Amino acid sequence: MLKYILKRFARLFLVLFGASVLSYALIVHSGDPLEDLRESTDADAEFQMETRAEQLNLMLPWTDQYYLPWYERYWDWLTGVLGCLDPTGAILSRCSFGETVNGGDVTAQIANAAEISLRLVLIATLLAIIIGVLTGIVSAMRQYSFFDFAMSFLMFLFWSLPIFWAAVIAKEYLAIEFNDWMADPHFSQSTILIVAAILTVTVPMIFGGSARRRVAIGATMFVYTATVMPLLDHMHFMExxxxxxxxxxxxxxxxxxxxxxxxxxxxxxxxxxxxxxxxxxxxxxxxxxxxxxxxxxxxxxxxxxxxxxxxxxxxxxxxxxxxxxxxxxxxxxxxxxxxxxxxxxxxxxxxxxxxxxxxPRPVRTIGATSPNLGTDDFWVVSLDQLSQLWLPTLVMMLVSLATYTRYTRSSMLEVVQQDFIRTARAKGVNERTVVLKHAFRNAMIPLATIVAFDFAGLIGGAIVVERVFGWNSMGTMFVTGLENVDPAPVMAVILFTGGIAVLFNFIADILYAVLDPRIRV
Structure with a gap:
């Protein structure tokens, strides 16, 4: 097992190295970082070009020399990054991800941006896994039922959503409209009837059973909703x-x-x-x-x-x-x-x-936090952060939810047809043990792969979501760096996201060996 882990760990660094070389070469050849200054009429334009050329390790264009070769610039950047592996600085240079064209410290910027992006992506991934796996198991156990067809339709709908469009819709209806409603939060009779009707249909679909049971559950939900919502309105529950x-x-x-x-x-x-x-x-x-x-x-x-x-x-x-x-x-x-x-x-x-x-308007449409909140109370500040976090999290979770639901369903359906499942049922093992202990564990093997790739994909999608919601994090760093042909911030984002991707693949490889010992061979 140790040899298996070490081999996978060594491949991790090789993949990161190859990805960083290719990415750096593409970035530095994507444009001219001095183009805006060449066209500038400022008196100190020449000095600005010298400063930027020094920051980017470029040869000055008026010296009749070419830019430094991209691989020399890459080596300078790489030695700074490798310095992070030697905190004492005795062997390698100090830890540094370089500087931006404006002289900003990329190391500090990526640390702050990564904290914001990871908070978003981790929560979205955990919620998508929990809800998606549970929904997939129920769909598989009720194959071809109304619940299965309804979930399949919804999951394909979520999977096909353009993430930028979903983010804009969420801003409009779950932020702006919600804030308007919070000015006078009361449930109208039509809203109560619509919610009651939706629950009357969906809850029996989830619980299943005979027609008589579904009718009883639906009627109970209708009466319960039509009673509780006016009561909550009377108690000013939303405020x-x-x-x-x-x-x-x-x-x-x-x-x-x-x-x-x-x-x-x-x-x-x-x-x-x-x-x-x-x-x-x-x-x-x-x-x-x-x-x-x-x-x-x-x-x-x-x-x-x-x-x-x-x-x-x-x-x-x-x-x-x-x-x-x-x-x-x-x-x-x-x-x-x-x-x-x-x-x-x-x-x-x-x-x-x-x-x-x-x-008074609790959900802002721009920014990860609210400026000038007027208090430093921990609970108010953290609740403000959560109110800004839930919309981007919801958008990313819905897009990712379909993947986990469909793969869990298909994997469970494949496993429950195996001989060992039929044998367990023939021995009289109860259905709960068959599903959770025997079938689900074997169905988790392909899911381990999906988690690794989906997490990396969510980080990429977070760049789009963060731009829509105006978060100053990795998305802003990445786009700004590309626009300025500034390799340091772009490489920091690529290295971070790439590192997360290969790390999760490494964890997935270990999970394979835990779930199925034959893989170690």
Whole structure:
């Protein structure tokens, strides 16, 4: 296994090196970086050309000499990048990705831009994987049902969406129109009826079952929606939203019961007890840590408490799981994660009125943050960042969602026809174990490849989305660098995105060996 990993790791650097050489050669030959200054009538145009030529390692054009060969300029750039592998600077030069034509430090710029872009791409990828895989499994298990046909139609629709068009539509209807509605947020009777009708049709389609069951679920959803939406309107929920203590308690118990039923079955008492203990601890932590979390000044405290919640959940599963420790640990860990996220959601909902006071139109269409917010409160600032993040995330998630859904469905359909699946069913193994333990694990092998390529593709798509939403991140660096024939910022973006792509392919190769040991040979 170690030899397998080392071979893949060595190929990683070879791919990056080849990609960087080719990219650098194409960039430096894409235009003349001094073209704008040649046509300038400024008195100091000659001095500006000298300065820029020095920054880009060019020979001066009036010396009757050619530019420095591109490979010498590439070597100068490469030695600076390789210096990042030697933080002491004893062997190589200091870590540097070069300078822009304006003298800006590309190292600092790519660090800031990458943080913004990664925040967008990681969240979009995680949501697309979770929703897409779950939808693909259900579609495969209900092949040729109305749900399967509806999901296939929607996924092909999302897959064919031009990402720039989807971003513009999202800005118009989910930002501008939403901000207008928030000036007087009330649900009209027509809106209530439309939402109730949509849920009446879609929810029974998801749950399936006999016609009588679907009719009962649809009627229940219609009555529930037609009752709850006016109640929320009366409570001014959109201006002052809260989950509340009752929802946290009921939601925690429902999560524990639902995950136990899904992963182990409610008849497994030890797993059920472990899940309920986790739910009880989650509810207790909601009350005990409220004041502590409200006083947070950065993400450090919430992240530390989240990690502690996961550790405690794992411990509960190992201690109380008995002979079913594996299933118990899975149930308690997922319960702990989801309950923690539910508690964090309640904290952000509690902060929503403060954000509206500082920012009456909560979703800006330009920028990753709101300037002049008027407060440095951690919760208000972080909620503002989330309000700016959710639209680009939604656009990128919808485009990527189709890939995971379709590949999961096709892979699951192929696996469930294998002999070992028929054998498991013939032995009397329940359908939940057949689907989740036997079929899904084998269906994950092609998905590992898709994740690697899709993540790299999302980073490329993020350049377009960031330009539409006016984010000053890697998209801006890349486009500006190309326009100015400035290789340093463009190469920084290419190296970063290329590094992420080959790294995820490397992780995919390792996952292959974990999922199917035969691949190691």
């Amino acid at each position: 002052q939203p809260r989950l509340g203590t009752g929802f946290i308690i009921v939601g925690s118990v429902v999560l524990a019961l639902g995950l136990t039923a899904l992963l182990a079955g409610l008849q497994n008492r030890q797993v059920l007890i472990s899940g309920l203990i986790t739910a009880a601890l989650g509810v207790a932590s909601y009350f005990l840590t409220w004041d502590l979390i409200r006083g947070a000044q950065s993400y450090l405290l919430p992240v530390a408490l989240f990690a502690l919640a996961i550790a405690v959940s794992v411990l509960v599963g190992r201690v109380f799981g008995g002979y079913a420790k594996g299933q118990a640990t899975a149930v308690t860990t997922l319960s702990g994660i989801l309950i923690s996220l539910m508690i964090m959601l309640d904290h952000y909902m509690y902060t929503w009125p403060q954000l509206l006071s500082a920012k």
